[in-house]
Amino acid sequence: MRKNWIGIPALMILLLLPSLSVAQGDDEILTPVAEEQLEEPDPGLDVPGAVTVQDKDNDAGDNLLVSFELPANTEGIFAYNVYRRVAGELGEEAWNLVEVIPAEELPEFIDGYDPEYPISTGVLYEYRVASTTVDGEEFFGPIFEAGIVSKGEIYHTGKTKVLIAGGLFIFLIFYYFGKAQRGAKMYLRPIAGIEAIDEAIGRATEMGKPVLYVPGLSGIADVATIASLTILGRVAKKIALYQTPLIVPNRDPIVFTVAEEVVKQAYLEAGRPDAYDPDSVFFLTTSQFAFVAGVNGMMMREKPATNFYLGMFWAESLLLAETGSLSGAIQIAGTDAVTQLPFFITTCDYTLIGEELYAASAYLGREPKQIGALKGQDACKAIIMSFITVALIFGIIDVVANTHILDWLRDLVTTPIIE
Amino acid sequence: MNIWGKMLNIDRRWIFLGIGVVSIVPFFINFGMPVRTTREVESIYEYVDELGSDNAIFISFDFAPGTQAENMPMSVAVMRHAFYNDVPVFMTANYPLHHGMMLAAMDYVFNPTTEGFYEDVDFEDWRELREAGVTAKDELVEAWENQGNQLPDGATGWVFEGRDYAALGYAPVFSLVILGLTVSIETQYPVDAHGNSTGEMPMLQEHKSLREVDLALTSSGSGACVWWVTFAREKIGLPIAFGLTAVMATDYFPYLQSGQVIGQMGGLRGAAEYEVLLAENGITPSTDKAFVGMDVQSAAHLLIILLIVMGNIAFFAGGFHKKTLLKGGR
Amino acid sequence: MKRTVPLMIVMVGGILMILQYFIPHQISQTVFAYYTDWTPIIVAFALVLGVGSLTRIHSHKIRRKAKNWQYSYAVLIPLFGMPVLAHIWPVSLSGGMESPSIFHFTFMHVQVSIQATMFSLLAFYIASAAFRAFRAKSALATVLLLSAVVVMLGQVPIGELLGRWLPETGLWILRYPNLAAKRAIMLGVGFGMLATNLKIIFGVERNWLGGTGK
Structure with a gap:
């Protein structure tokens, strides 16, 4: 793998290429020009004053913060219509109505959210605001040049807390990766469900019946599905060695293609590519309950000796597991879907709860790096647990001493809506 | 095997028969037991009730036919509430099958056999008025009725396609669609489910992206509801309400407590609560299907509890607790 | 090579996606859009493979007259019939x-109807599973059992008739102890996801590529 590192920057450049076409020129900020009076304001309705434009922080260079001075006399004004045009363009048709602000609201808004009239990076704009009557009659104020162009930032300052926390957790996981690789002994709590996997495959072999493996009903983007596929690789290899039939029905077409590859490769690694049955891994349907009907039908007809349900499950969990229990199979389930856990626990012989599913691959493989990652996770959890304890103490202090230190702590770690 | 042993090993078909009976009987003998509302549902009701014709909401049909008994009544209830207040409703679906659920909900609300139905006016039928610039709801209803159209008996009001609702429907890879909706609705859905150009719809001209929308209700039978939080609430601060199946409801309380969703309707009970609020406030003439279903649910829950109690009596009276544990458990 | 290229794509893609989260600049947004544009394309092509797999397996069954081969017609006819009816069959x-x-x-x-029937089976299976599994075997199991009874009764109107405390206790269980337990599992799951993602991005976990990744 090490020698392949050289390819990474090359690939990165390749993948970045399409974005270069949008790389901007100089973001030169122009100075405001002298105000130009469009027309004499009607004495009947006072017009708004100076328009101030600022670049919005933490955006892609597609927003401007626009505010304007309210007229001295707001009597009779129903709303303010804000118009924008590219500086230098002439004629009434160049003006676009970008915002209507009711008279009672604050005279400010973020320009650029309207998909019809987007703001382009580095383009200088002009604004004018009109006071409008309830009948829609407009009285225009003077034209102002923005004086500033919008530009994109290369770091989102609102995400610093996420960066720090993410960085800390990633560091801890990597630290334990390294520690494990250097040969440090690490204890792993035994998990009955994982230890029973071998036994369950053995049982199917003895009975001469197939093993059913359902890699969850979610897509490939779900980490539970990926965790399930890593376990499938190990399970399929053992099955290949024992020459037990395997059934892997899939609900997601992408998961199906990956699962097929995983099983094929496992048979190859086990030295039994001839034993691989191309019909063992298949796509069934994307429909949730039709999938259940299909799998339940297989359970009742083929009577697999062992059923694995590992991955993401929803309402179908009990339908699958109860039918499996009816058919007399030994069942091992694992999911991070908390609401489905009770169903699996009541109907399956072993259940992997939440993160145990992610840990299963490390348990089965016992590779140092994998175990290190588990330890890293534990360290992260220890930090969160300490934090919760501190928050609890602060909460009690707040109640007893009538202080607000818990709010301070909350502000320290929470981030507002990102944009 | 003694009597307790026989009881524990009862053929499960007897249990199935019992559930079948208690699920069917209450439909014929309607007890109409009272449903008390909870703050989780009241908060959604109050939020929608505050909205008017200047606002807009999304109702996302994120459920398949399987969970429609739970998810459909809540979607229908919020839709009727919005129509009553003239709030424009955008309807989406995150899966092809869910698209069918969206159409079924519309069929139900617009069907003259439904009590308090809404009379639907197709997008093409009011083109003339639209092109004449009559798009404000009050003016539109007046102009429409002046053309000789009469509201049918029993109907609550008119709903104009493109003014009061837009059936956007299914679009592939829905999580990314939500992300795209935060920028522009029209880009994601150039045409609606009936092939009408969305750009011509007055409600889309007034609400061009999710930033100009006031609420999204995701009536969901799967984890798709979280996409709305991740891609709409966290990105642009769009208020989200959840309509969930009863099984899922416990899963999403953390989102309520953190304030990421304004409220949630859990299962048939949540839908029944919304129906009660609508009926009590005169928005619908009476409660609907979910309320009727609560009698069934009461009976079924009682039977399950009875079975659990009987199972435990047999377990202890038969002395099974001293022997090897029966199958089940971790 | 067969393994190196996918591993590199995952590593570069993974790192770029992490970086773009912190970079609001237009270039970063374009890279993100470029990646997300690929998603529907991949899904569409994968669906073709999926339908191909289903068709292949069932036509094999029919050809070989395998056990229950008749059912394969029940799969294949609607599989192709429904799209034809929706998009090709004349509207007239x-x-x-x-x-x-x-x-x-x-x-x-x-x-x-069929899907609603499948989901309805849950009511029957829940009753059967609850009868077999809910036993007050230990103190913890008893607490679980009692909580279940209170929540179940509290969720339906009949609980209200038995006493106001029932729905209120049920809601309290849902709002607090349930939430605390859920949050604890979510945190564990969150870190599990983080570690799994890092293992995949940096090539520590390769089983998803097939076999045991050796």
């Missing part, structure tokens, strides 16, 4: 998706 002969059409009728009166 009740084609298309809009009501009234054969597609709409079949969807509403076959698919919806």
Whole structure:
């Protein structure tokens, strides 16, 4: 793998290429020009004053913060219509109505959210605001040049807390990766469900019946599905060695293609590519309950000796597991879907709860790096647990001493809506 | 095997028969037991009730036919509430099958056999008025009725396609669609489910992206509801309400407590609560299907509890607790 | 090579996606859009593979007259029939998706009914599973059992008739102890996801590429 590192920057450049076409020129900020009076304001309705434009922080260079001075006399004004045009363009048709602000609201808004009239990076704009009557009659104020162009930032300052926390957790996981690789002994709590996997495959072999493996009903983007596929690789290899039939029905077409590859490769690694049955891994349907009907039908007809349900499950969990229990199979389930856990626990012989599913691959493989990652996770959890304890103490202090230190702590770690 | 042993090993078909009976009987003998509302549902009701014709909401049909008994009544209830207040409703679906659920909900609300139905006016039928610039709801209803159209008996009001609702429907890879909706609705859905150009719809001209929308209700039978939080609430601060199946409801309380969703309707009970609020406030003439279903649910829950109690009596009276544990458990 | 290229794509893609989260600049947004544009394309092609797999397996069954081969027709006919009815069959002969059409009728009166039936089985299975598994075997199991009874009664109107405390206690269980437990599992799951993602991005976990990744 090490020698392949050289390819990474090359690939990165390749993948970045399409974005270069949008790389901007100089973001030169122009100075405001002298105000130009469009027309004499009607004495009947006072017009708004100076328009101030600022670049919005933490955006892609597609927003401007626009505010304007309210007229001295707001009597009779129903709303303010804000118009924008590219500086230098002439004629009434160049003006676009970008915002209507009711008279009672604050005279400010973020320009650029309207998909019809987007703001382009580095383009200088002009604004004018009109006071409008309830009948829609407009009285225009003077034209102002923005004086500033919008530009994109290369770091989102609102995400610093996420960066720090993410960085800390990633560091801890990597630290334990390294520690494990250097040969440090690490204890792993035994998990009955994982230890029973071998036994369950053995049982199917003895009975001469197939093993059913359902890699969850979610897509490939779900980490539970990926965790399930890593376990499938190990399970399929053992099955290949024992020459037990395997059934892997899939609900997601992408998961199906990956699962097929995983099983094929496992048979190859086990030295039994001839034993691989191309019909063992298949796509069934994307429909949730039709999938259940299909799998339940297989359970009742083929009577697999062992059923694995590992991955993401929803309402179908009990339908699958109860039918499996009816058919007399030994069942091992694992999911991070908390609401489905009770169903699996009541109907399956072993259940992997939440993160145990992610840990299963490390348990089965016992590779140092994998175990290190588990330890890293534990360290992260220890930090969160300490934090919760501190928050609890602060909460009690707040109640007893009538202080607000818990709010301070909350502000320290929470981030507002990102944009 | 003694009597307790026989009881524990009862053929499960007897249990199935019992559930079948208690699920069917209450439909014929309607007890109409009272449903008390909870703050989780009241908060959604109050939020929608505050909205008017200047606002807009999304109702996302994120459920398949399987969970429609739970998810459909809540979607229908919020839709009727919005129509009553003239709030424009955008309807989406995150899966092809869910698209069918969206159409079924519309069929139900617009069907003259439904009590308090809404009379639907197709997008093409009011083109003339639209092109004449009559798009404000009050003016539109007046102009429409002046053309000789009469509201049918029993109907609550008119709903104009493109003014009061837009059936956007299914679009592939829905999580990314939500992300795209935060920028522009029209880009994601150039045409609606009936092939009408969305750009011509007055409600889309007034609400061009999710930033100009006031609420999204995701009536969901799967984890798709979280996409709305991740891609709409966290990105642009769009208020989200959840309509969930009863099984899922416990899963999403953390989102309520953190304030990421304004409220949630859990299962048939949540839908029944919304129906009660609508009926009590005169928005619908009476409660609907979910309320009727609560009698069934009461009976079924009682039977399950009875079975659990009987199972435990047999377990202890038969002395099974001293022997090897029966199958089940971790 | 067969392994190196996918591993590199994952590593570069993974790192770029992490970086773009912190970079609001237009370039970063374009890279993100470029990646997300690929998603529907990949899904569409994968679906072709999926349908191909289903068709292959069932036509094999029919050809070999394997056990229960007749059912394969029940898969293949609707699989191709429904899209034909929706998109190819002339509207004048009740084609298309809009009501009234054969597609709409079949969807509403076959698919919806069948799926609702499947979901309804849950009520029967829950009763059967609860009868077999809910035992007050230990102190913890008793607490679980009692909580279940209170929540179940509290969720239905009959609980209200038995006493106001029942729904209130049920809601309290849902709002607090349930939430605390859920949050604890979510945190564990969150870190598990983080570690799994890092293992995949940096090539520590390769089983998803097939076999045991050796």
